[in-house]
Amino acid sequence: xxxxxxxxxxxxxxxxxxxxxxxxxxxxxxxxxxxxxxxxxxxxxxxxxxxxxxxxxxxxxxxxxxxxxxxxxxxxxxxxxxxxxxxxxxxxxxxxxxxxxxxxxxxxxxxxxxxxxxxxxxxxxxxxxxxxxxxxxxxxxxxxxxxxxxxxxxxxxxxxxxxxxxxxxxxxxxxxxxxxxxxxxxxxxxxxxxxxxxxxxxxxxxxxxxxxxxxxxxxxxxxxxxxxxxxxxxxxxxxxxxxxxxxxxxxxxxxxxxxxxxxxxxxxxxxxxxxxxxxxxxxxxxxxxxxxxxxxxxxxxxxxxxxxxxxxxxxxxxxxxxxxxxxxxxxxxxxxxxxxxxxxxxxxxxxxxxxxxxxxxxxxxxxxxxxxxxxxxxxxxxxxx
Numbered sequence: 174x175x176x177x178x179x180x181x182x183x184x185x186x187x188x189x190x191x192x193x194x195x196x197x198x199x200x201x202x203x204x205x206x207x208x209x210x211x212x213x214x215x216x217x218x219x220x221x222x223x224x225x226x227x228x229x230x231x232x233x234x235x236x237x238x239x240x241x242x243x244x245x246x247x248x249x250x251x252x253x254x255x256x257x258x259x260x261x262x263x264x265x266x267x268x269x270x271x272x273x274x275x276x277x278x279x280x281x282x283x284x285x286x287x288x289x290x291x292x293x294x295x296x297x298x299x300x301x302x303x304x305x306x307x308x309x310x311x312x313x314x315x316x317x318x319x320x321x322x323x324x325x326x327x328x329x330x331x332x333x334x335x336x337x338x339x340x341x342x343x344x345x346x347x348x349x350x351x352x353x354x355x356x357x358x359x360x361x362x363x364x365x366x367x368x369x370x371x372x373x374x375x376x377x378x379x380x381x382x383x384x385x386x387x388x389x390x391x392x393x394x395x396x397x398x399x400x401x402x403x404x405x406x407x408x409x410x411x412x413x414x415x416x417x418x419x420x421x422x423x424x425x426x427x428x429x430x431x432x433x434x435x436x437x438x439x440x441x442x443x444x445x446x447x448x449x450x451x452x453x454x455x456x457x458x459x460x461x462x463x464x465x466x467x468x469x470x471x472x473x474x475x476x477x478x479x480x481x482x483x484x485x486x487x488x489x490x491x492x493x494x495x496x497x498x499x500x501x502x503x504x505x506x507x508x509x510x511x512x513x514x515x516x517x518x519x520x521x522x523x524x525x526x527x528x529x530x531x532x533x534x535x536x537x538x539x540x541x542x543x544x545x546x547x548x549x550x551x552x553x554x555x556x557x558x
Contacts, residue, residue, distance in 0.1 A: 174271045174272070175270060175271050175272075175273060175393050175394075175395075176271075176393065176394035176395075176407055177267050177270045177271050177391055177392075177393065177394065177407065177408045178391070178392055178393065178394045178396075178397035178402070178405055178406060178407050178408075179389050179390070179391055179406045179407075179408065179516065179519075179520055179555075180209075180210040180211075180212070180390050180391070180392055180396075180397050180400060180402050180406075181206040181207060181208070181209035181210025181211070181212070181389065181390035182205075182206055182209055182387075182388070182389050182390075182516070182517045182520045182521070183201075183202040183203060183204065183205025183206030183207070183208070183209055183387065183388045183389075183517075184202055184205070184352055184385075184386070184387040184388070184514055184517045185198060185201045185202050185205070185352070185385060185386060186351070186352050186385075187352060187353065187354045187383050187384065187385035187504060187505035187507060187514075188354040188383065188384065188385070188505065189287050189383075189384060190285070190287070190384035190385070191287065193285075193384070194229075194285065195225060195228075195229050195231060195234070195283060195284075195285040196237060196238060196241045198283055198285060198384060198385065198386045199220070199238050199241075199242075199281060199283040199386045199388075200238070200241055200242055201386065202281060202283070202386035202387050202388040202510075203238075203242050203279060203281055203386075203388040204242070205388070206279065206281075206388035206389055206390050207279070207388075207390060209390070210390035210392075210400075211400065212277060212390065212392075212400075214277060215244055215247060215277045215278065215279045215390070216247060216248075216275035216276055216277050216278060217247055217248040217249070217250075217266075217269055217274075217275045217278050217279075218235075218238070218239060218242075218244065218247060218248070218249040218250070218278065218279045218280075218281070219249075219250050219252050219262040219263075219265045219266045219269070219278065219279075219280050219281070220234060220235060220238055220249070220250070220251050220252065220262060220281045220282065220283065220509075221251075221252050221253075221254075221258035221259035221260070221261060221262035221263075221280075221281070221282035221283075221509040221510065221512060221513060222234055222251055222252075222253065222258055222282065222283055222284060222509035223253060223254075223255055223256060223258045223284060223297075223301070223508040223509045224284070224297040224298075224300065224508070224509075225251075225283075225284070225285070225509075227289070227293070227296070227297035227300070228284065228285055228286050228288055228289055228293075228294070228297055229285050229288050233251075234251050234283075235249040235250050235251040236249065238281075238283075244279075250265070252265055253509075254544045254549045254551075255300075255301035255508070255544030255545050255548070255549060256301060256456065256458065256506070256508045256511060256542070256543065256544045256545065257456075257512060257542045257543050257544035257549045257550060257551050258282065258508065258509040258512065258544070259282035259387070259509055259510055259511050259512025259513040259514070259515075259542060260511075260512030260513075260515075260540065260541075260542030260543075260550075260551030260553070261413070261512070261542075261549075261551055262280050262281070262282060262512070262513065263280050263389075263408075263411075263512060263513060263516060263551070263553060264411050264413055264551055264553070265280075266278040266279075266280035266391050267391065267408050267411050267553075268411075269391075270391050270392065270393060276392060276393060276396060277390065277391070277392045277396070278390070278391045278392070279388060279389075279390055279391075280388065280389050280390075280391060280513060281386060281387065281388040281389075281510075281513060282386060282387050282388075282507075282509045282510035282511065282512060282513035282514065283385070283386040283507065283509055283510050284383070284384065284385065284386075284507035284508050284509040284510055285384050285507075286382045286383060286384055286507060286508070287382060287383075287384050291382070294382050295313055298314055298508070299313060299314065301314075301544055301545040301548070302314065302317060302418065302419070302545055302546070303418045303419035306419050306421070307419055307420070313371070314458070314459075314545075314546070315370045315371040315374055315379060315459070316371045317420055317546050318371075318374060318458070318459040318461055318462060318546065319370075319371035319372060319373060319374045320420060320426060321420070321426050321427060321461050321462075321465065321546065322336065322373055322374060322459070322460075322461035323372075323373065324426050324427050325427045325461060325464065325465065325476075325479075326373070328427055328476065329427070329475075329476030329477075329479070330476075331461075331464065331476070331478075331479035331480075332479065332483075333365070333373055334361060334365075334483075335464070335479035335480070335482055335483050336364075336373065336374075336378055336460040336461060336464070336479070337361045337364035337365055337377075337378070337460070338361065338479075338482045338483055339378075339457065339460035339463045339464065339482055339502070340359060340364050340377050340378055340460050340502055341358075341359055341360060341361055341364065342482065342487060342488055342495075342496075343457060343463075343496050343499050343500040343502040343503045344357065344358050344359045344499065344502065344503045345358050346489060346496060346497050346498065346499045346500070346503065346530055347498070347499020347500070347502070347503025347504055348499075348503070349499075349528060349529040349530040350498055350499045350503070350504060350530065352504070353498070353499045353503050353504040353505065354381060354383050354385075354503070354504060354505030355381065355499075355502075355503050355505070356499070356503065359377060363377060364377040364378065374459060374460070374461070378459055378460040378461070379458075379459055379502075380457065380458045380459065380500075380501040380502050380505070380506040381505055381506060382506075383505035383506050383507040384507055385505055385507035385510050385514070386507070386510050387510045387513040387514035387516075387517050388513065389513060389516050389517065389520070391408075394407055404523055404524065404557045404558055405557075405558035406519070406520055406523050406524075406555060406556070406557055406558070407555065407556045407558060408553055408554070408555055409442070409443040409444075409445070409554050409555065409556045410438075410439035410440060410441075410442040410443030410445065410552070410553060410554030411438070411439055411442060411551075411552075411553050411554075412434070412435035412436055412437065412438030412439035412440075412442070412551070412552040412553075413435055413438070413549075413550070413551050413552075414430075414431040414432075414433075414434035414435040414438070414549075414550055415431050415548060415549045415550075416429075416430045416431040416547055416548050416549075416550075417548065418545060418548040420546055427465060427476075428465070428468075428469065428475070429465050429466060429468075429469040429543070429547040429550065430469075430547070431543065431547050431548065431549060431550035432466055432469040432470065432541060432543060432547060432550040432552065433469040433470075433471075434550075435541075435550040435551060435552040436469065436470050436471065436539075436541070436552045438552070439539070439552040439553060439554050440471075440554070442554075443554040443556075445537060445554055446471075447470060447471035447472050449537050450472070450493060450537055450538065450539045450554070451493075451494075451532065451534070451535040451536060451537050451538055452493065452494040452495070452497060452522065452532050452535055452538050452539075453467075453470070453472075453493065453494075453495055453496075453538065453539040453540065453541065454495075454496055454497070454498060454500070454515035454516075454518050454519065454538075454539075454540045454541070455467065455470070455495055455496060455500070455515075455540070455541040456501065456511070456541055456542050456543045457496055457500040457501050457502050458501050458506060460502070462543075463478075463482075463487075463495065463496070463500070464478035464479050464482065465478065465547075466478075466541055466543075467481065467487065467493075467495060470539070470541060470552070472493050472495075473486075489530060489532060494532050497518060497522065497527065497530045497532060498514070498515070498517075498518035498530070511542060512540070512542035512551060515540040515542060516540060516553070516555075519538045519540060519555050522535050522538065523535065523536075523538070523555070523557040535557070536556065536557045537554065537555070537556055537557075538554070538555045539552065539553065539554050539555070540552070540553045540555075
């Protein structure tokens with residue numbers, strides 16, 4: 174298996190991009206990544222996108238985006254795994270290079286979510302849950318994550334304030350990210366006074382509806398060295414796992430089994446442990462999600478994720494900084510693009526281009542991207558050489 178490096182990244186300013194189409198948003202990010210890599214060709218392309226048909230009435234975007242990027246007739250595939258679509262696109266690109274099929278691969282993610290009403294977006298996102306046994310009965314994703322939060326609070330004593338602290342931390346990080354959708358700080362009081370969405374989750378516990386794209390260029394480590402890339406940034410671990418799509422089918426709704434299993438595979442491939450990770454970008458679609466994810470990744474004991482946030486262990490200067498980019502909560506969550514944008518942050522940190530949110534001396538990092546309530550999960554580990 175060949176070693177895989179990241180040589181280029183691109184991402185546009187995320188938010189409500191009323192004047193741009195899905196194709197325009199993607200092309201911006203893709204051209205930026207190609208320019209950053211300094212290459213003149215790509216061999217194949219993988220695009221993460223959850224619901225382009227429901228959001229924009231456009232399917233077959235693999236052909237569309239290869240065409241408008243001007244790279245047809247190269248192989249191009251749209252990859253879908255709900256909100257983990259970007260992470261899965263990354264894994265497919267990694268496998269493509271590692272296997273020897275391609276030498277240079279563009280991995281992108283895109284979603285244009287504001288072309289429909291809020292109700293339309295809620296419906297599209299709801300397709301990542303169990304349609305017959307959850308959505309049919311009126312449950313939405315805020316409701317499902319509220320069930321997880323209630324159970325976690327009951328089982329482990331996690332507090333309402335600890336949930337709020339996740340949002341406060343991520344907005345503080347996001348206020349230092351010029352590409353974030355909501356680059357401003359908030360307080361615990363702001364979170365607790367924001368409108369109730371699904372008890373105990375309030376509006377400021379929830380990631381927003383977002384338009385945006387991100388792209389990266391992968392190649393062999395050998396080629397990256399020939400191109401004299403500095404630093405060499407390698408993907409050293411990749412894990413992928415699934416769980417039941419419905420919460421009621423799980424033994425413990427507070428535990429993200431797919432994330433745990435994907436992480437185990439990634440750690441084993443990378444020959445690393447949770448203690449080796451310098452920082453991580455994780456899937457904080459709701460504040461409770463970040464708490465559960467940090468436990469499943471092995472950063473903290475089961476039930477201790479909320480306490481870790483309160484102690485400052487996940488802050489930029491903490492033991493294990495989580496979501497220095499601002500995460501989904503502040504940076505935004507154009508669902509198909511999120512898993513790719515997490516990698517953009519890894520590269521910026523490794524290149525020491527993260528500005529005020531720069532983490533000192535980081536050499537090993539991790540991304541975790543999941544679909545639905547954790548029915549699918551991708552974990553990747555990166556090393557700065």
